[in-house]
Amino acid sequence: MINRKATAVWKGTGKEGTGTVSTQSTVLENTQYSFNTRFAEGKGTNPEELIAAAHASCFAMKLSFELNAAGFTADELNATATVTLDPAKGQVTKSAIDLKAKVPGVAAEQFAEIADKAKKECPISQLLNAEITLNAELVG
Template sequence: MEIKRNATAHWEGSGKDGKGTLTTASTVLNGTQYSFNTRFADGVGTNPEELAAAAHSGCFAMQLAFNIQGAGFTATFIDAKAVVTLDPASSSITSSKLTVTASVPGITKEKFDELVGHAEKNCPISKLFNTAISVDATLE
């Protein structure tokens, strides 16, 4: 069975001087502001790349947790940060760099790295991106 999630964007005005809002079906985002300044400068609000980074870090952390569980371990914690890079000149996302720190009692570094590599390539958001994806992972 497919799972469908949705969000809506509302935009008014030109690309540079206009403004918009984003709303998710769950209402976690509910009329959340975004604009040229939130995307290309330091304005207050969110932007598509920030949301893509949140989606990638969250998806990766959950995939890694499932991988760790499948290998017979339980993570005490997994902290994942994604930095999505946008090249305005080409209007494309050029990379998503994940930095991960985790504590997994009893796991070897080799097994952890194997599970990280699988998560990097197989979390659904990684599969969605058509860009270079990299991960720096630390096991504590």
């Protein structure tokens, strides 16, 4: 088992309060987040942005493993995840992954199958209780 930790500290009310988030690796250390960084514009991060980063990076790594297992090595996998929060429902409803990939020698149909498998089997995809879409484009 591998355990990873992050700590969030919140002070004050939900709307006027402020918080910080820190990760075990210290890549994030007392990084600010607030109502404004979540629901408006402000300096700092928010939970949905962090989920998007986790989903994009997890998917790209999983896809790299799947491509390698099929005998291919990607020159570049550029994955962007867009996480949608529905404030009315109070839940994350979607994570849309946009992928631009440079993978020498792979046929478009085989690439689509491998990318779809990575989307389904990525550990963060499996964690999310939301619609997950993938728009994968083989370039170059």
